[in-house]
Amino acid sequence: MPYSPRVHHRLVERLGRERVLVSPEELLTYSYDATPMLGHRPEAVAIVKNADEVAFVHRLANEELCPLVPRGSGTGLSGGSVPVPGSVVLLMTHMNRILEIDSRNLTATVEPGVITGVLQAEVEKLGLFYPPDPGSARICTLGGNVAENAGGLRGLKYGVTKNYVMGMEVVLPTGELLKLGGKCVKDVAGYNLSDFLVGSEGLLGTFTQFTLKLLPKPEARKTMLAVYDSISDAAETVSDIIAAHILPCTLEFLDQMTVRCVEESFQLGLLTDCGALLLIEVDGRQPVVEEDARTIMDICRKRHARSLSLAGGEDEAEGLRAARRAAFSALARARPTCILEDVTVPRSEVAPMVEVVRRIAKEEDLLIANFGHAGDGNLHPTCLTDERNESEIERVHRAFTAIFHAAVRMGGTITGEHGVGIAKKPFLECVAGPEGLELMKKLKATLDPNAILNPGKMFEAKPRREGPLPGEGRAEPRRAQR
Numbered sequence: 376m377p378y379s380p381r382v383h384h385r386l387v388e389r390l391g392r393e394r395v396l397v398s399p400e401e402l403l404t405y406s407y408d409a410t411p412m413l414g415h416r417p418e419a420v421a422i423v424k425n426a427d428e429v430a431f432v433h434r435l436a437n438e439e440l441c442p443l444v445p446r447g448s449g450t451g452l453s454g455g456s457v458p459v460p461g462s463v464v465l466l467m468t469h470m471n472r473i474l475e476i477d478s479r480n481l482t483a484t485v486e487p488g489v490i491t492g493v494l495q496a497e498v499e500k501l502g503l504f505y506p507p508d509p510g511s512a513r514i515c516t517l518g519g520n521v522a523e524n525a526g527g528l529r530g531l532k533y534g535v536t537k538n539y540v541m542g543m544e545v546v547l548p549t550g551e552l553l554k555l556g557g558k559c560v561k562d563v564a565g566y567n568l569s570d571f572l573v574g575s576e577g578l579l580g581t582f583t584q585f586t587l588k589l590l591p592k593p594e595a596r597k598t599m600l601a602v603y604d605s606i607s608d609a610a611e612t613v614s615d616i617i618a619a620h621i622l623p624c625t626l627e628f629l630d631q632m633t634v635r636c637v638e639e640s641f642q643l644g645l646l647t648d649c650g651a652l653l654l655i656e657v658d659g660r661q662p663v664v665e666e667d668a669r670t671i672m673d674i675c676r677k678r679h680a681r682s683l684s685l686a687g688g689e690d691e692a693e694g695l696r697a698a699r700r701a702a703f704s705a706l707a708r709a710r711p712t713c714i715l716e717d718v719t720v721p722r723s724e725v726a727p728m729v730e731v732v733r734r735i736a737k738e739e740d741l742l743i744a745n746f747g748h749a750g751d752g753n754l755h756p757t758c759l760t761d762e763r764n765e766s767e768i769e770r771v772h773r774a775f776t777a778i779f780h781a782a783v784r785m786g787g788t789i790t791g792e793h794g795v796g797i798a799k800k801p802f803l804e805c806v807a808g809p810e811g812l813e814l815m816k817k818l819k820a821t822l823d824p825n826a827i828l829n830p831g832k833m834f835e836a837k838p839r840r841e842g843p844l845p846g847e848g849r850a851e852p853r854r855a856q857r
């Protein structure tokens with residue numbers, strides 16, 4: 376049965392009244408994440424402070440067949456932490472201690488509610504470096520990052536979150552606490568269950584601790600901004616830089632519509648008639664960084680960059696990064712609804728993919744801006760629309776369906792970093808295939824026989840017993856609950 380007075384009583388008994396939120400105002404706050412047009416009010420929010428409490432809530436949920444939705448900061452862009460009907464939100468943000476920074480082993484041991492940017496800043500004070508850098512680093516949690524295998528602005532050179540998870544403590548859906556991996560650089564004892572759980576989107580367990588890999592902080596960094604009249608020159612610059620065997624840590628792209636929205640919102644002095652803009656950063660040993668920056672500037676000039684800026688110091692670099700950091704929030708202000716997508720194609724297909732998005736936007740008469748991690752082939756086509764306009768929303772769905780299928784045809788995927796959640800459920804099979812999808816469902820059923828943990832995300836998870844799944848059903852459009 377979903378949430379009941381008995382579940383409420385047992386939660387309050389264990390966590391205390393102040394850590395079981397049930398007032399309508401509080402529940403509204405936890406009804407949605409950063410994905411537009413999705414939302415559902417939970418029955419309660421349980422604030423947990425340690426792994427034992429997490430295990431207790433999991434066991435209770437199994438006994439009472441009450442759906443549970445783990446939640447970090449709620450910045451997800453696929454509906455992963457949007458509550459399902461009858462559910463309890465398991466709020467992880469109060470488990471937010473950095474337990475250890477081990478400079479000898481280059482590791483950090485952290486709780487899942489630590490904000491990503493806080494860990495980055497703390498390790499940098501010690502001359503160390505935690506590379507994963509999602510655009511939301513100042514607000515998202517490490518738990519959310521591991522659950523989504525978050526990428527970000529440094530993926531091209533440094534990879535994504537999974538490359539930095541060496542070990543974890545996780546509560547399985549049925550309540551058992553597991554410790555996996557640790558500080559050993561090499562460990563091939565049995566299946567790598569820790570790797571398997573990265574990217575599981577809160578379906579296969581709730582993380583309560585991580586051991587994360589750190590690197591020495593790069594000695595030097597150079598930041599450049601190149602402005603182009605033509606989008607294809609910008610795309611060719613990306614290919615030429617990689618062909619020159621330079622791996623920038625950041626290689627980000629903004630198209631004209633994105634640049635215009637950023638300028639309108641934040642007045643950074645950007646050239647709004649440009650075709651595209653590239654933010655490029657290289658890091659490493661000082662002499663290599665100097666040489667790579669020179670080579671990149673030459674490539675940009677050869678590819679007809681209309682203007683080229685090289686930051687003199689960290690303040691100037693922050694100024695050049697501002698346009699990219701502001702892209703999403705600027706687009707979100709432009710029209711009532713902003714639907715940000717996340718297709719990834721092989722790097723060689725970035726220019727054709729940008730063209731496909733432009734063509735589809737034109738055919739469907741929609742405003743679709745494009746920006747993203749060009750160096751990883753990860754683009755964020757972003758539709759500026761209005762959810763109240765039903766016929767336009769129909770065209771938006773048609774356009775994105777065409778964009779996803781085009782990406783898959785090019786050897787790409789429907790999501791590079793935001794995950795499947797609710798938003799991409801209908802498209803998972805076109806990437807995973809029917810057998811792949813079936814295997815994912817079997818793994819879920821094995822670990823979560825009662826389908827209590829984040830049910831209805833990624834795919835429909837059926838409990839092994841007869842009868843309907845508690846919380847089964849789609850999260851409702853956010854508008855419907857106002």
Ligand SMILES: Cc1cc2nc3c(=O)[nH]c(=O)nc-3n(C[C@H](O)[C@H](O)[C@H](O)COP(=O)(O)OP(=O)(O)OC[C@H]3O[C@@H](n4cnc5c(N)ncnc54)[C@H](O)[C@@H]3O)c2cc1C
Binds near residue numbers: 449
């Ligand atoms: C402005 C903006 C920029 C962004 N830029 C990027 C980017 O560059 N790269 C990128 O990859 N993403 C980006 N995102 C998306 C989002 O920030 C990431 O997916 C992030 O990892 C989510 O973290 P969170 O703490 O907000 O998690 P939530 O949104 O709360 O949850 C996300 C998922 O993780 C699960 N979860 C959370 N905590 C746990 C836990 N302890 N155990 C098990 N499961 C858990 C939830 O159930 C849910 O399925 C951006 C979002 C915004 C709003």
